[in-house]
Amino acid sequence: MAAMLKLSLSYLSRSKIQNLFIALLILLSTLLVSTAVIILANTGNQFKNMHDQTNGSHQILTFEKGLNDPNDVHQWWTAQKGIEVSPLLTYHTLSGITFKGMDIPNVYLYMLNTPSPPWGVDELIFSSETARNDVPEQGKVWIPTSLANAYNISVGDTVGFKTGSSTLDLKVSDIVVDLPYGAPFTNTARVWMNPTDYQTDFDSIAGKDNYMMGIHFDDYSTNSSYWERYASETGTPFLEAKMEFESISSFYLIINQIIGFIMIFLGIVMLVIALITIGFTISDAILANYKTIGILKSMGLTSSRTIGTYVIQYSLLSVVAILPGLALSVVISKFIISISVSSLQVGNRHIAINGISEAILVGVCLFALVILFVVMYAKKARSIQPVQAIRYGMSEVDNTRIANRINSPLGNWVGFARLPVAVVIGIRNLIKNTKSSVLMLLLTTMASSVLVLGYVLLTSITGIYQTAAQWGYDNANIAAVVVNKNTFPQAELKQALGKDSRIRNVGWQGNITGVVSPESSSEMQGQSTSLYLSVLDGSYQELGFETLKGDNPRQANEVAIGVSVAKTLNKELGDLIDLYIEGEKRTFIITGIYQAIANMSVSGRITIDAMRTVNPSYGDFDAIFINLKDPTQADTIAGELNEQFKASASVVTQKTLLDSVYAEAADILIYPMSLIGLLFILATFIIIFSTCRISIRKESRTYGIYKSIGMTSRRIRLSVAMGITILSAIGAILGTAVGVYVLSMLLEMVLSGYGIVHLPLILNWGGIILFACLSIGAATLGSWFSSRVIREASPRMLVIE
Template identity: 50%
Template sequence: MYAVWKLCLANLRKRKIQNFLIALLILLSTLLLSTSVILISNTDNLFTGMHEKTNGSHDILRMDSGLQDPEQIREFWSDEQGVQVSKLLEYRTLSGVSYNGSDIPNLLLFMMDTPAPPLGVDELLTAQGIRSDTPEKGTVWIPTSLAYSHQIAVGDTLSFKTDSGTVDLNVSAVVVDIPYGGPFSTESRIWMNDLDYQALPVAEGAVPSYMMGIRYDNYADRQSDWNAFEQALGSPYLETVMSFDEISSFYLILNKVIGFVMIFLAVVMMGIAFFTIGFTIADAILTQYRTIGVLKSLGLTSRRTIGVYLIQYAFLSVTAIVPGLILSRFLSRMIVDSTLAYLKTDTDPLPLSGINAAAWTGVLILVLVLLCVWAYGRRARRIAPVQAIRYGMSESDSRRESRGIGTAGRSLIGFGSLPAVLVVGTRNILKNAKTSTLMMILTMVTSAVLVLGYVVLNSVINIQQTSPQWGYDDSNITVRVFNPSTFSKSEFEDRLSADSRIKNVSWHNGVTGVIEAADTPVAGEFAYPLSIVISIVEGSYNDIGFAVLEGQNPVNKNEIAIGVNVAQSLNKNLGDTVELYVEGQQHTLTVTGIYQSVANSSNSVRILAATVQENNPAFSATDVAYINLNNPAQSDAVVAELNGSYADYLSAATQKTLLDSVFLEAASTLILPMCFMGLLFIAVTLIIIYSICLINIRKEIKTYGIYKSVGMSSGRIRQSVALGISVLATVGALLGILLGVYALPMILENILSDYGMVDLPLVINRGGVVLIACLSIPAAAAGSWLSSRIIRKTSPRILVVE
């Protein structure tokens, strides 16, 4: 055993640089994999924990159309066993708010009449400020999503636009409001004092609006409870319902994307690490072939020879895995705090779990490393002491090496016609085919990771170019009417029609409806009716720019386009019919199109205003106007004029402003992990190529010594090696572009399919993609150049004598 320890220590001392690089590679693999495990674990755990802490709802019922009796609905759910319900929360809707003199775009406000606690379901947690039972007069509580995304603090003043003017209220607290406080939210609940709420203007004849949360003791009972509810109603529930999947989706989506991508990349990195370890062990066995043969002749068994490598790499693994696990805690904390910021409070930071799972990840990596070492170390069992002492290798390898490269090979390659620098670089690649393949694969993966991160970030930042494919409009200007009771639609249209800059105008209303799904052949998954968001357009979907994946948008009153998740839930295709309830009226419509939309996770449909006007001729879409200009460059000027002329009725914004209000937040959250993974793979590329080239150069050091003896300088030899590796890296980078643009996005599509995105819209900047992909080339060249420093220190005289 003493001999095994001595040999192990000798290997650690003799190959300091290689051992350090392998340990660093194991550390980075551990860091990446354990971070992804902690991230995925905490994504579910933190949200679930906060949902439990606030007694969060599984369904939010909104009743704002007067189609069904709110008191009757609450009475049913209050009497239902295994169900908790909140108080009936009265609210009014506003669509205009400004902060520091600037409008906050793309935000629908539910102004809540705050009851005395407890609410029963969806209790509010204070993130900032001091909360009382209800807000003080003249103050409001706002959700973290609104406060953090617009840097609004306690004590700031918000100006709310109402039918009778502007109402200024101070922020007295920022609260964690789970249902309406998620990332990218375009809806916020503003909690008001009762006196302030009663002072809000109410349109004549307006129906009071109510909201109620439902929590199931056993979520699996939801379907049976819902069926009993609709039987008691005698009809489908015809108003708005927001399910737990919708509530949780945007809390989880970013971390799931980051986590799954990190796991994929960690597995790739581990594969590269194991290959590198195996290559290093194989090289060590060849280098120490004669020594191992001598030791075997003195009685050292093959088992103990393998034990030398097992102990060596077990030591390296432990010294690398432990700091990797420690660092993963800090990295995952940074990412979690960024992606789940809306769940944080000043007094109660987000607890980080999943440490045990990360520890087991470290154990798994250690076991895999030892298995890899054992598999490659077994090659030492084949060493015959006599052949090792005589040849320094096996007899068959000795014969093969003595034959060298035949004349046929030389004539085939035609090295004689190439410059010496190219010959040396090409020979280095061809003679070490396995390691050359590894380096090419490594640069390909690195380039693919860099390209994927760049393409995803570029696509999110420049979403305006592909907004129809994300389910948004493609109009130049969006106008949201926040004072419909006194707003004159006809006068507004007359002004627009007289403006030569205006190309076309279409109007849009968003309401909630129900698709009857009792006859769906899908195995009971959605046996109850689907509550969906209905887009109603007065005008043309094509003018607005809404896109479809299949078919076309509706152009007749008996047609409908449905989201991909609705199509999947109902098992509907083009040409099928659906039963849709709008404003309590049933319509039988033919499916003409299927589309994807990240908003509402594609749980939505599109119809024309003419469909609703069949039963309600007075219906007119007045919520939102989509305006296109003959010259889009004039958008800012038109927006300024509309906001100035109709300040009391509407809020106008360019499409870019509205999209940036949502997606720049996603981009800023993705930048940190994407940059980290890119830099990590660049570092790994440099490290591994340095290690491989160092091994190859040491094997060929005599040949390079002969080159120096015939007049080739150390600098030219090093340039030759670096040039060959650079060419190899260039090939890998080109393949990485294809992988990063076409293959890796499929991983994201699989993850995003649950969120209504089955075809990821990418904005590909070819110049940027090529530039980013080429970052792996200087990393590879630097690794080969640094490793070739030993050529400069080598004496040609000694090498020629040997």
């Protein structure tokens, strides 16, 4: 045992840099895999814990169209068993705020008349720990974390809420977690007002009160039976807007699921590469010490003890690397989780992190895998024959194989005789060390794919306005969102748009709730389902709405449906679907299927003609889409229209509208994607440094001969680096294809649950090539630094080695 330990320590001390890098590689593998495990273990937990703590809603009903009496609906649901209902909340809608001199137009607000507690459902979690009143004090409001985080609003700040021609200045007295309307990257928020302020401030503002209520089911899966009973007892289905639990939770979960998926996939890849690298390092260490092992075996050292020396060596390295890797993974995962669920965190409240035990288990499994690979590869030492070891420095079979590889047809096909000497040396190094070359090719491919995926994903989100139609939005230049329908001068806006010669076309959009008849599909098994229906007075094609299959509706009997609806109902183009609209049944032909991240593709599109077969006087529009003859004038025209109609509408460019929603998503994603990219760049440097160091040590005699015949150290090092650069360039090309096409396809599997089955990517090839080349730089630097031993050693010492 003492001999084994002494040999292990000698191996550690003799190759300090290489062993340091192997330990660092194990640490990085542990860090990435355990961080991914912790993030996945916490995906959904933070939201679920907060939903349980606040007794959150499963469905939110809003009453704005006058199609159902809010008091009757509230009374019916209050009388049901197995559910809890929030108070009937009264609110006015406003659009836009001013804060610290900034004008922020694209914020849509429900200004609530705060009822006295207890509410029973959607209880608020407050940022301050001090005692507070049951409702906000006069002149003060409570705002949600989503609004506070988006614009860095703190307790004590004064926010101006736009009421049209004037501004309502109110002081923020507390920041709250408001689960139904507090998801990240949203531009809709509930603001809780003092009841006296609400009555005083909105008495002078035209428009009627609107209402909303939340429903919490003891068993959410039974909600369909309640709604069937509601329709049966009241004689009509619910016709107002209904927000489902899936929509409430989706944006809380989507970022963590994307991050967790990417990290666990790439963490496994990193782990596989690390284990292969360790096995490769052991194989080459055995080969490099072939003579020494042969001599030791001739002196009586058994094969088992020879294997044991490597087990001890890598056990020590693993313990030293895995423990700090686990500790760092907890810190990093907590940071990533905190920024991805920041809207669920208030004040200095501690975030409970789950999955620590799973991370420890990952560390134990990684240690066991390292030892398993050590034993598997170190078993090669059993076959070492002392005589062959002393004569060839390797087995006779390996010696013959390497000689045949150098003289293979590949070498002749490449045409070594016609290439410059430096190129020949570089390529010879790759051909002779096939296993290490394959490993480096795999590594640079994966590193490039990770960097390219991160760049493409962030570019696609920050530039979402360029692919808005593929995400389910319109592609118009300007959007006017109606805030106060009671005072909205629809005829005046129509006249203004009709007279403006700069405008090419206009579309007026309304939103209603459609109920799918159970007879429409055998998949529904007697249950009805609601979907968001878009009603457009205009052309879907002209306004840029896209479909995955088929076309948008043009006739009164046509409909386009979201992919989630098509999947749930098992519908295809040309099929019929029955929809109840305002209580009346209509049959439509499905002409198109589209994807939309909004409402998770549980939606449909119909024409104004279809709506007017139900309600001939329909004119309840929520948004107006405007296309310009010259899109560069969008900011100017939007500003003019917003100033003219600011009392009841918010007019902004499409870019402003989308940036306000998705900029936060990009800000959250940039940190984990940057971390993963840096880890892979570091791993590329480490592994290529290590493998090149091994191959240089094996070829030390050859390089000594090169130096003795007049080649400079710099020229030899450049030759080695040139070969690695060529190999990594091939890897970067393959990695670019993998990152753009393969990994994005895997990511679509995650997003399909959110209504996106085809990920709209923006491919900026200049940036893609730049990020792909980062792995080439890391590989080149790794090979260059590893070859310093050639510069530092004399030809005589190299030949002696």
